[in-house]
Amino acid sequence: MNSLMQALVLIELSITCAMLCIWVLQKFSPNTIPLLVKVFLVILIGNIFFWPLGMNLPLVTYVRGVTGDLSIVLTLLLWSSLLPSNKPAPIAFKFAVAIISLCFYPFALGVGMVDPYSWGYGSLALLVAVLFFALVCGVANWGKGVWIIAIAILAWAAHWHESANLWDYLLDPFLAIWALIALIGMLYRKRRDKARSGYLFRPG
Numbered sequence: 493m494n495s496l497m498q499a500l501v502l503i504e505l506s507i508t509c510a511m512l513c514i515w516v517l518q519k520f521s522p523n524t525i526p527l528l529v530k531v532f533l534v535i536l537i538g539n540i541f542f543w544p545l546g547m548n549l550p551l552v553t554y555v556r557g558v559t560g561d562l563s564i565v566l567t568l569l570l571w572s573s574l575l576p577s578n579k580p581a582p583i584a585f586k587f588a589v590a591i592i593s594l595c596f597y598p599f600a601l602g603v604g605m606v607d608p609y610s611w612g613y614g615s616l617a618l619l620v621a622v623l624f625f626a627l628v629c630g631v632a633n634w635g636k637g638v639w640i641i642a643i644a645i646l647a648w649a650a651h652w653h654e655s656a657n658l659w660d661y662l663l664d665p666f667l668a669i670w671a672l673i674a675l676i677g678m679l680y681r682k683r684r685d686k687a688r689s690g691y692l693f694r695p696g
Contacts, residue, residue, distance in 0.1 A: 501561065501653060502542075506552045508562060510537035511570050518574070530574055561653040563664040564644035572636060582634055586674045588625070593668035596659070612657035619645070622662065 514533050518525050525533075541552040572578055600609040611618040622641060629637030641662070647653070648661040655661075 497652070502550065502552050502556070503538075504567065505556055505559075505562070506538040506541040506550075507534060508567050508570060509541050509552065509555060510534045511574060513537050514574060515570065527576055559666070560664075561655065561660065563667055564647045564652070564661045565640055566664055566667040566670070568640045568643060569667075572640075579634075579636065581637070582632065583674075583678055584632065585629070585634065585637060586671045586678075589663070589667060589671035590675045593663065593671065596663065597665075597668065600659075609657065609659055612659035615658075618658060622658070 511534065514525070514530055514537070517533075541555070542550045545551045545554065569581065573580075596608050598604070599606050622645065626638050626641040629635075629641065644661045645658075648656075648658050653660065
């Protein structure tokens with residue numbers, strides 16, 4: 493059973509790597525890639541990541557050795573980003589992830605006397621907070637956020653990954669970096685637009 497779970501986790505990461513490659517390809521493509529082409533590329537690239545390399549291990553195992561298991565939240569955000577009807581995550585969600593990351597990682601790495609990472613081992617308060625956050629996503633009319641968090645909680649309850657800590661299913665450094673970059677980009681665009689507006693409507 494354990495070997496089966498390991499294989500499923502590697503399949504998940506292979507699909508994620510394929511999705512990331514397609515996402516980068518879409519960013520540099522002037523035209524929208526059709527859904528059927530995306531599905532074909534996911535199958536093709538995902539299989540490539542299972543090809544043996546070096547010590548007869550799949551390429552994805554080396555990726556996992558560097559990145560570890562990505563959070564379920566980041567995985568589902570990336571997977572859903574390639575759907576035709578995808579709506580980008582609201583800025584409020586990115587802001588919340590950025591703030592939580594800035595508060596979480598310094599303390600989890602030993603700054604101060606509080607260790608929030610330990611709360612992930614069955615803390616009822618953390619679970620209630622996560623459920624409340626999902627409720628806020630629902631009230632804000634972002635249904636995708638609700639089911640992403642719900643699946644992350646179910647994956648944690650089922651011990652889908654090796655970790656038994658809820659934080660590892662909700663947050664990872666790559667998700668934190670994505671949120672911080674998105675937030676900085678938003679602030680930069682607002683400042684740029686404000687500067688342009690001031691220039692256009694300047695007296696004289």
